[in-house]
Amino acid sequence: MSTQPGRVPFGVLTLDYPMSIGVFATYSEAQRAVDSLSDAGFPVQNCLIVGTDLRQLERVTGRLTWGRVLLGGALSGLWLGLFVGLIFSLFVTTQGGVPPVFSTMVFGAVFGAVWAAIGYAATRGKHDYTSVSRIVPSRFEVLAEHKVAQQARELLAKAGIVTAGPPTV
Template identity: 50%
Template sequence: MTQPMRQAPGLPTKPTGWPVGSYETYENAQRAVDYLSDNHFHVEKLTIVGVDLMQVERVLGRLTWGKVLGGGLVSGAWFGLFVGLIISIFVTGSDFWVPIVFCVVAGMVFGLISAAIPYAATRGQRDFASTMQLVAGRYDVLCDPGSAEQARDMLAKLAI
């Protein structure tokens, strides 16, 4: 007797089900699923699927040496303050401030170096800051075939 093949946990699997709604934004697809949940539909039978995926890079602004070094100083100072506060918990007496000041200064130096080296390595090829997003052209709500008709009827009452 052969054992059925099992899917390893965490591996991507293709979504299954029948489409019960298609939406231009993820927010609208989420609203549709929330509507079904509010109306006591078994939402564990639903899947939101992004179709026509795009990677979108939004440019935030120009990078300069001043911005890069300033950001390195600030992030290093915050990290140094955090480490210094933790270390100062274990220091007794009037030397409470010594580890804090030392760690803030060390953090600033480390922050400067860790910001300057990667920026210098780009040699001016990427003088801008940006964020990346994965977005879809549309979002389909799929449902288990046994409940798809009920979900479709319920969503017909929702005006999105």
């Protein structure tokens, strides 16, 4: 089982002299190898799983039009205006008239739409689509401290876990 701590010092994520004990096609295969080592009583605190051969994937989700740009900017500005208006309403009392929440929402929506339009116009049509991108590794290498690397390889072989071996450069 892995945990995702809030802030981990960088030194915790390094080994003194790491050696490859196996290369795997998926993260779950690398996890399974480390889990097997743990089950065999191996000191897994001497291991590190490293995603290598990074590549960027970009999934195009739709066409970007002026309408979508203005609507998205207006909605973002509306939320910001709501937040500012709620803060103002804590300190300002109104006698009749429009409460500050509504006016700041309107100003926020207008400001957001204008700001989004300026940003979109600056691209000059070079990015007329919406997308999400992600950086993913192509393979996962399990490293261990040099003092225990051979023991780890032997335990993996004994458990029947096939590794691709050290990477070739």
